[in-house]
Amino acid sequence: MSAVIDHDHAHDHHDHHGGYGGIMRWITTTNHKDIGTLYLWFSFLMFGVGGIMAVAIRAELYSPGLQFVDPDFFNQLTTMHGLIMIFGAIMPAFVGFANWQIPMMIGAPDMAFARLNNWSFWLLPFAATLLALSFLMPGGAPGVGWTMYAPLTVQMGMGMDFTIFAVHLLGMSSILGSINIITTILNMRAPGMTLLRMPLFVWTWLITAYLLLAVMPVLAGAVTMTLTDRHFGTTFFNAAGGGDPVLYQHIFWFFGHPEVYVVALPAFGVISQVIPAFSRKPLFGYASMVYATSAIAILSFIVWAHHMYTTGIPVTGQLFFMYATILIAVPTGVKVFNWVATMWKGSLSFETPMLFALGFLFMFTLGGFTGLVLALVPVDIQLQDTYYVVAHFHYVMVAGALFAAFAGIYFWLPKWTGKMYDETLGKIHFWLTLVFLNMIFFVQHFLGLAGMPRRIPDYPLMFETWNKISSLGAFGMGLAQLLFLYIVVKCIRSGAPAPQKPWEGADSLEWTHLPTPVPYHSFETPPVLH
Amino acid sequence: MNLEQANRRLCMRLAVIALGMFGFGFALVPFYGQICAALGVNSLTQRDSVSNTQIDASRTVTIELDSNTRDLPWRFRPLVNHLQVHPGELATVEYEIVNQRAAPVTGQAVPSYGPQFAGEYFKKLECFCFTQQTLAPGETRRMPVTFVVDPKLPRDVNTITVSYTFFEVAGRGGKS
Numbered sequence: 001m002s003a004v005i006d007h008d009h010a011h012d013h014h015d016h017h018g019g020y021g022g023i024m025r026w027i028t029t030t031n032h033k034d035i036g037t038l039y040l041w042f043s044f045l046m047f048g049v050g051g052i053m054a055v056a057i058r059a060e061l062y063s064p065g066l067q068f069v070d071p072d073f074f075n076q077l078t079t080m081h082g083l084i085m086i087f088g089a090i091m092p093a094f095v096g097f098a099n100w101q102i103p104m105m106i107g108a109p110d111m112a113f114a115r116l117n118n119w120s121f122w123l124l125p126f127a128a129t130l131l132a133l134s135f136l137m138p139g140g141a142p143g144v145g146w147t148m149y150a151p152l153t154v155q156m157g158m159g160m161d162f163t164i165f166a167v168h169l170l171g172m173s174s175i176l177g178s179i180n181i182i183t184t185i186l187n188m189r190a191p192g193m194t195l196l197r198m199p200l201f202v203w204t205w206l207i208t209a210y211l212l213l214a215v216m217p218v219l220a221g222a223v224t225m226t227l228t229d230r231h232f233g234t235t236f237f238n239a240a241g242g243g244d245p246v247l248y249q250h251i252f253w254f255f256g257h258p259e260v261y262v263v264a265l266p267a268f269g270v271i272s273q274v275i276p277a278f279s280r281k282p283l284f285g286y287a288s289m290v291y292a293t294s295a296i297a298i299l300s301f302i303v304w305a306h307h308m309y310t311t312g313i314p315v316t317g318q319l320f321f322m323y324a325t326i327l328i329a330v331p332t333g334v335k336v337f338n339w340v341a342t343m344w345k346g347s348l349s350f351e352t353p354m355l356f357a358l359g360f361l362f363m364f365t366l367g368g369f370t371g372l373v374l375a376l377v378p379v380d381i382q383l384q385d386t387y388y389v390v391a392h393f394h395y396v397m398v399a400g401a402l403f404a405a406f407a408g409i410y411f412w413l414p415k416w417t418g419k420m421y422d423e424t425l426g427k428i429h430f431w432l433t434l435v436f437l438n439m440i441f442f443v444q445h446f447l448g449l450a451g452m453p454r455r456i457p458d459y460p461l462m463f464e465t466w467n468k469i470s471s472l473g474a475f476g477m478g479l480a481q482l483l484f485l486y487i488v489v490k491c492i493r494s495g496a497p498a499p500q501k502p503w504e505g506a507d508s509l510e511w512t513h514l515p516t517p518v519p520y521h522s523f524e525t526p527p528v529l530h
Numbered sequence: 531m532n533l534e535q536a537n538r539r540l541c542m543r544l545a546v547i548a549l550g551m552f553g554f555g556f557a558l559v560p561f562y563g564q565i566c567a568a569l570g571v572n573s574l575t576q577r578d579s580v581s582n583t584q585i586d587a588s589r590t591v592t593i594e595l596d597s598n599t600r601d602l603p604w605r606f607r608p609l610v611n612h613l614q615v616h617p618g619e620l621a622t623v624e625y626e627i628v629n630q631r632a633a634p635v636t637g638q639a640v641p642s643y644g645p646q647f648a649g650e651y652f653k654k655l656e657c658f659c660f661t662q663q664t665l666a667p668g669e670t671r672r673m674p675v676t677f678v679v680d681p682k683l684p685r686d687v688n689t690i691t692v693s694y695t696f697f698e699v700a701g702r703g704g705k706s
Binding site: 112113175178179182183186187188213214215216217218219220221222225235236239241242244247250251254312313314 | 533536537540541544545547548549550551552553554555556558559562569571600601638640642646695697699
């Protein structure tokens with residue numbers, strides 16, 4: 001992407017980069033577009049690292065018995081795969097979109113705190129380094145699962161401390177980013193851009209940023225307690241010292257459930273931009289979308305114990321959390337209904353972003369449905385910690401968040417770079433990803449229903465067939481993402497020039513008020529809105 | 531008020547929210563304790579009340595006694611390792627602790643049960659785990675546990691393991 005921006009630079013005689021060139025430009029940049037680019041590339045790198053771990057996990061599970069990795073290392077892989085994909089790949093991807101898009105969508109010149117923005121990003125590589133270093137520690141990386149449950153975390157080696165500090169840094173980055181996003185949205189909208197005229201992507205990010213602000217500090221608290229339990233003699237979670245490991249689960253899931261929506265809401269935002277653009281109709285039920293998003297965010301704070309049905313919580317508690325969880329299906333249903341209604345009688349076309357958005361719509365809804373199944377106490381007691389749960393959250397995270405991220409990249413790449421990606425290759429990428437994704441995760445529902453537990457490197461022979469299919473899907477999925485990298489690089493280097501308005505149905509400010517490619521500095525004077 | 535001031539003010543407010551939520555994470559610890567106490571869940575170290583004292587002589591349950599210490603210079607053991615009781619029958623066992631440190635030490639015991647769900651049928655009327663125990667240097671103390679096994683105990687349970695773990699109460703070097 002840098003090549004393109006430099007190209008603009010040649011035509012534009014402002015002093016863009018504070019006099020720095022090369023690597024220093026990226027280290028010192030305070031431009032929201034540069035930082036967005038950094039976030040997105042970082043996210044792709046982490047997606048690759050987490051993906052390699054996923055392929056290693058699936059390679060081990062290709063056959064019963066132990067082939068490539070020992071059980072300890074297998075647990076380290078699942079733990080790091082989870083942490084890296086959530087905190088390193090998905091969240092930074094959407095923060096990248098936020099950086100690129102929010103100022104342009106609300107007619108602001110940049111983010112509110114440009115230097116803070118730089119810092120928010122540059123905390124991430126350090127966090128990623130700490131996570132990677134934990135593999136080299138005595139005892140290796142923590143094999144505790146991404147949920148980092150006590151009391152196991154209290155017993156792990158030094159790698160656990162590295163992970164704890166990495167989580168601190170990631171949390172700090174998210175909190176600073178959230179403060180920046182909220183301030184930008186609330187204070188820097190162009191005159192006439194009222195809250196209820198903002199594109200839905202901006203709305204979902206406003207709500208997500210508040211969610212992050214409310215829950216990331218709680219996660220920081222939870223890992224801090226783990227740290228003091230490990231080294232400073234406290235016993236928050238150690239039962240043998242008067243603590244309670246179940247308390248950890250309560251604190252963690254108080255963060256963990258809203259975190260699910262931290263990942264999902266910006267994805268909803270991207271989809272809410274893409275579907276109207278390719279339906280050539282305004283989003284159906286805009287206001288209800290805003291209210292539904294807020295309702296999801298608020299409800300997400302009172303459902304956390306649905307992850308804990310088997311910890312011995314009282315039946316009344318189980319019932320409360322079950323009904324509250326089922327209630328979330330209502331606002332989510334409103335959203336799905338509105339997306340479908342947006343397409344109703346629309347003049348549809350099916351370019352790659354729309355394909356990914358439709359893939360999202362089908363498969364995220366499927367992931368939502370299995371979530372409803374898991375919300376039911378009697379069913380969940382049976383399915384807790386099986387591959388059914390793994391299938392469920394991968395449909396939400398991969399078919400949901402990742403598909404939305406792909407949709408967003410294909411949608412905005414022409415605007416950002418001024419060049420078109422290869423439509424044919426994009427479609428091939430979509431179909432490959434779709435097929436392989438379902439190959440990996442659909443069969444995991446069957447494995448879970450048959451009773452295969454998650455986080456094990458070995459399994460009984462009867463699970464072999466589905467595991468083989470799932471593993472083959474994972475290898476294909478990995479290769480398909482190399483095609484994605486090729487498409488993006490090809491677009492940046494030698495893509496055909498994009499037309500001024502590549503998508504005729506797109507109507508937010510960046511499409512209607514800015515040239516393609518967008519200049520390095522946009523909206524230095526606020527746009528005039530009617 | 532110009533934009534920069536407005537941004538700064540909002541930033542400060544949001545930072546206060548973030549700090550507040552960090553504190554909230556820690557506030558969940560006592561809050562959790564209170565909720566558990568109020569709802570009567572996780573009440574391992576509270577006196578149980580027993581209403582039905584009907585003895586079910588038709589079956590016997592083996593009670594196995596276990597003892598552990600965590601980072602505590604105490605010798606801690608039950609005087610008998612196991613005993614047989616009828617559900618509904620009042621029974622008393624004794625534990626002995628010896629403080630081996632040349633300083634007073636305060637400890638608190640937590641029980642745990644195997645199988646886990648048997649805990650709710652093991653009703654303690656008297657237990658050294660109800661209070662913290664402070665032992666003088668070298669002191670030996672014998673302490674009773676008086677209990678009743680609830681006759682509602684599922685019939686397929688014929689053994690309950692009761693395990694106590696003593697841990698040191700930090701900052702209470704026995705001065706109380």
